[in-house]
Amino acid sequence: MRKEFTPKLFSLLKLGISKETFIKDSLSGLIVGIVALPLAIAFAIASGVSPEKGIITAIIAGIIISSFGGSRVQIGGPTGAFIVIVYGIVEQYGINGLTIATFMAGFIIIGFGIAKLGNLLKFIPYSLIVGFTSGIALIIFSSQINDFFGLHIAKVPADFIEKWIIYFKNFNHINWYSVALTVGTITIMIAFQKFAKKIPGSIIAILISTIIVQVFKIPVDTIESNFGEIPNSFNMPSFPHVDFNTIQALIQPAFAIALLGSIESLLSAVVSDSMIGGKHRSNIELIAQGAANIFSSLFGGIPATGAIARTATNVKNGGRTPIAGIIHALVLLAIMLIFGLYAKLIPLSCLAGILIIVAYHMSEWRQFKSIIKGSRMDIIIMLTTFFLTVIFDLVIAIEIGIVLSSFMFMKRMSESVQVQNILTDTVNGEHLFDDELVDLPKGALLYEINGPLFFGAARQFQETITNTNQEPKIIIIRMRYVPMIDATGYQSLKEIINTYKARGINVILSGISETLRKDFEKNALFLIIDKKFVVEDISKAIELAKKTF
Numbered sequence: 001m002r003k004e005f006t007p008k009l010f011s012l013l014k015l016g017i018s019k020e021t022f023i024k025d026s027l028s029g030l031i032v033g034i035v036a037l038p039l040a041i042a043f044a045i046a047s048g049v050s051p052e053k054g055i056i057t058a059i060i061a062g063i064i065i066s067s068f069g070g071s072r073v074q075i076g077g078p079t080g081a082f083i084v085i086v087y088g089i090v091e092q093y094g095i096n097g098l099t100i101a102t103f104m105a106g107f108i109i110i111g112f113g114i115a116k117l118g119n120l121l122k123f124i125p126y127s128l129i130v131g132f133t134s135g136i137a138l139i140i141f142s143s144q145i146n147d148f149f150g151l152h153i154a155k156v157p158a159d160f161i162e163k164w165i166i167y168f169k170n171f172n173h174i175n176w177y178s179v180a181l182t183v184g185t186i187t188i189m190i191a192f193q194k195f196a197k198k199i200p201g202s203i204i205a206i207l208i209s210t211i212i213v214q215v216f217k218i219p220v221d222t223i224e225s226n227f228g229e230i231p232n233s234f235n236m237p238s239f240p241h242v243d244f245n246t247i248q249a250l251i252q253p254a255f256a257i258a259l260l261g262s263i264e265s266l267l268s269a270v271v272s273d274s275m276i277g278g279k280h281r282s283n284i285e286l287i288a289q290g291a292a293n294i295f296s297s298l299f300g301g302i303p304a305t306g307a308i309a310r311t312a313t314n315v316k317n318g319g320r321t322p323i324a325g326i327i328h329a330l331v332l333l334a335i336m337l338i339f340g341l342y343a344k345l346i347p348l349s350c351l352a353g354i355l356i357i358v359a360y361h362m363s364e365w366r367q368f369k370s371i372i373k374g375s376r377m378d379i380i381i382m383l384t385t386f387f388l389t390v391i392f393d394l395v396i397a398i399e400i401g402i403v404l405s406s407f408m409f410m411k412r413m414s415e416s417v418q419v420q421n422i423l424t425d426t427v428n429g430e431h432l433f434d435d436e437l438v439d440l441p442k443g444a445l446l447y448e449i450n451g452p453l454f455f456g457a458a459r460q461f462q463e464t465i466t467n468t469n470q471e472p473k474i475i476i477i478r479m480r481y482v483p484m485i486d487a488t489g490y491q492s493l494k495e496i497i498n499t500y501k502a503r504g505i506n507v508i509l510s511g512i513s514e515t516l517r518k519d520f521e522k523n524a525l526f527l528i529i530d531k532k533f534v535v536e537d538i539s540k541a542i543e544l545a546k547k548t549f
Contacts, residue, residue, distance in 0.1 A: 004116075005284050007068045009322040017321055028319035029327025032075055032310055035200040036062075036328060037335055039310070039358070041223070041343065042351040043078040044302060046143050047086035049095065051223055051343070052230050053302050054078050055336050059329045061292035061304030066325025069288035070281030071269040075310040075325050076292055080358050081264050082257070082303045084139050084394045089253050091158045096240040101250045102297035103239065105257035109290030112262055118282025124263060125408075127374075128401040130367045131382040135389025135397065137363035140355055147352035148182045150175025150220055160390050177218050178349035181209050185353025198317060202354050209350040223351075224344035232340035237298035256395040257293070261305040265289045268306035275315045309361065377408045410456035419449050419464040441546045443473035450481045455488030462492040466499060474548055475500060476541045480511030490523045497529050506548055509534045510541035 003011075036058050044054025058077035065076030089098045112118070142163055146153045151170045157163050185205040192201025213220060223230065269280040285306075292304050314324050335343075371382050381404055388397035440446055447465055451457065465477070477496075485493070497507045512520070512534050520526060520534065535541050 004070075004281050005287070006281070007284055007288065007322075008070055008072050008281065009067055012072070012321050017323065021320060022323060024318040025321050025324040026327050028314050028317040029324040030331055031198070031200065031317045032314045032319070032324065033328040033331025033335070034203050035313055036075070036077055036307075036310055036332060037343075038202045038206055038346075038351065038354050039307075040078055040332070041346070042355050042358075043080060043083060045223070045227070045348070045351060046080075046083045046140065046355055047078075047302060048090040049086065049098070049302060050227050050230075052336070052340070053300060055230075055332055055340075056234070056299050057296045057301035057304050059333050059336070060296045060299050060301055062329030062332065063326055064292040064295060065265075065288050065304070065306065066322040066329070067288075068284070068291060069322065070283070070285035071272060071306070071311075072278050072280070072321055073272045073276060073311055073314050073319050073324065074265070074269055074280070074285070074306045074322075075314050075328060076265075076289070076304050077307050077310065078302055079264060079305055079307050080140050080355070080362055081133070081136055081260055081305070083143065084136055084389070085253060085256055085260065086302055087143075087158055088393065089250075093250065097246070097250060098302065099240055099297045099300070100242055100246060101254045101257060102293050102301070102303050104247065104250060104254035105261065105303060106290045106292070106294030106297065108255060108258035109262055109293060110287050111290075112258065113283045113286030113290060116283050117262075118266060118286050124402070125378070125381060125405045126367075127371050127378040127382040128385050128398075128405050129263065129267070130364050130371060131385030131401060132389045132394060132397050134363050134365070134368050134382075135386045136394065137359040138390055140359040140362065144352040144355050144359075147221065147348040148178065148356070150178025150349060152221070175220060178220050178347075178352075181213070181218075181220060181347055181349040182353040182356070185209060185350045186356060189354065189357050202357075205353065206346055206350055209347050210345050213347050214345060218347075221348045222344065223346050223348065226348065228344070230336075230340045230343045232337050235300055237295075238300075239298060252395055256398060257303045258290075259398060260394070261289055261293065261303060262286055264308070265306035268308040268311050271308055272311050272315055275312065276320065309358070377412070381405050381408060410454075413452070413454065414456035414460060419447060419461050440476075440542060441474075444476060444542075444545050445470065445472040445474075446476045446478065448478045448481075451483075453479075453482050453485040453489035453493070455486055458486075458488045458492040461489070462496060465496055472505060474506045474508065474545050476508045476510055476538075476545060478510045478538060478541070479516070480513075480537075482511075482516070485516070485519065485523075487523075490525065494525065494528055501528070506533060508541045508544055508548075510536075510538050512536060 037055070040054035040058040041051040044051050061076040065074055086098060089101055093101070139160060142160060143156070145167050146156050149171070151167065151173050153166060153170055157166060188205040188208065189201035192199055192204060212218065213222065265285060266282055269282070269285055272278070273280055289305060296302065296304050368382070371378050381401060384404055385397050385401035388400055445468065449461065453461060465475070500507050507529065509529070517534065533544070535544060
């Protein structure tokens with residue numbers, strides 16, 4: 001098995017894991033498991049599903065991603081990024097639709113890994129990532145207003161604008177106990193982040209708020225009042241009925257889950273690499289992420305990916321092998337089986353406080369501010385993705401963001417390609433080409449192309465060469481710095497050759513590498529230009545030009 005498709009755990013077990021490392025990883029896994037509990041519950045509720053689905057996802061995905069992934073320290077589970085997508089799918093297609101979409105997304109992510117797209121996903125522009133991440137953060141914050149203020153709105157709309165219209169209509173029903181619990185939760189979490197970083201402030205906040213609510217019988221919404229009991233057992237894996245129409249309807253959200261999950265998991269792996277000085281294996285990481293989503297859906301879970309915050313917590317607490325991720329999942333399983341009955345008492349306003357902190361950290365406002373001061377193209381990509389995510393839909397935002405980024409990239413690439421016309425009267429005796437003395441015969445034109453001749457630059461190339469005011473006897477096109485030519489580039493090259501041939505003007509191609517020569521054969525270029533006019537260097541091209549006159 002090739003190394004890039006070997007799970008990190010397998011490699012580490014082969015090398016041997018010391019007793020000291022195992023103990024450190026186990027302790028880190030214990031802490032991360034405790035931290036993950038309220039997040040798993042909160043993400044599930046915010047996504048419009050019952051709380052146990054978040055815990056199930058964290059358990060199943062946590063074990064699979066750590067056991068078969070390509071990162072040493074990655075922690076898998078539900079994340080805030082999926083809230084928008086999951087809520088929308090549940091709203092439109094129900095829980096069964098979510099299960100099918102997650103199942104399909106798992107196979108798509110595995111396909112990404114097998115096709116070795118792990119490295120390519122890293123090239124998605126940072127401005128696009130900041131745009132939709134900041135948009136998701138704003139949506140998560142907006143989704144918690146109902147529980148923050150205790151408004152008791154039975155059905156909050158999915159649409160951002162409609163949501164705030166409903167909120168403003170109900171702000172006269174504020175429950176100040178809920179506000180106090182939310183603010184208290186936020187205060188505790190901020191305090192623990194500053195003064196006791198290794199103690200999970202979210203768990204302390206949950207314990208304090210739950211005890212206060214139960215002892216003093218404070219009238220606020222709890223998990224039990226809104227969702228009932230939290231099961232302390234696993235259901236057997238099952239899958240709903242699927243037909244072609246359902247698959248057709250859910251293919252777009254499935255791709256959105258797959259793309260977002262792939263991006264976030266690889267981002268998390270890259271961040272953790274920088275923290276431990278390691279190097280993850282992108283493609284096997286994607287395959288593990290895909291498998292995690294498949295099995296999560298079979299057990300009734302929701303989409304899962306690498307969780308940046310929990311992964312960072314793992315590293316900071318000494319986790320250095322996938323054992324920590326497996327222990328974290330087992331801790332969650334133990335909590336669900338033993339203490340699941342008590343989790344129903346958690347106030348929703350406390351979970352709202354936790355998610356508001358999550359939204360703040362996701363907002364990346366510093367990066368947002370930095371990009372706003374940057375280039376115009378990056379600003380356009382980021383703001384377009386941000387507003388599309390908030391106002392319309394994350395799926396549309398990612399699709400348009402990627403298309404827009406591609407066009408921006410093509411524009412930049414086409415601008416980087418130079419097509420230079422070297423006139424005869426400026427050449428003779430001058431060092432225009434490194435240390436070469438170029439002696440062009442009179443009536444010859446010489447063009448130099450620097451950069452890939454692809455569809456983004458093909459039009460510029462064609463216009464530059466054909467729109468000359470001179471009537472040359474021969475044209476030399478020097479291509480020593482052309483690494484590749486795509487189909488559009490070849491078409492432009494053929495049109496140039498044919499245009500000049502029709503006028504009785506020969507075209508000589510110079511600086512053609514062996515690779516380009518083979519491509520010329522494949523693209524039938526030699527059907528319109530004689531092979532003798534395709535040469536390796538400029539001296540042969542000039543010699544041929546003199547003989548041709």
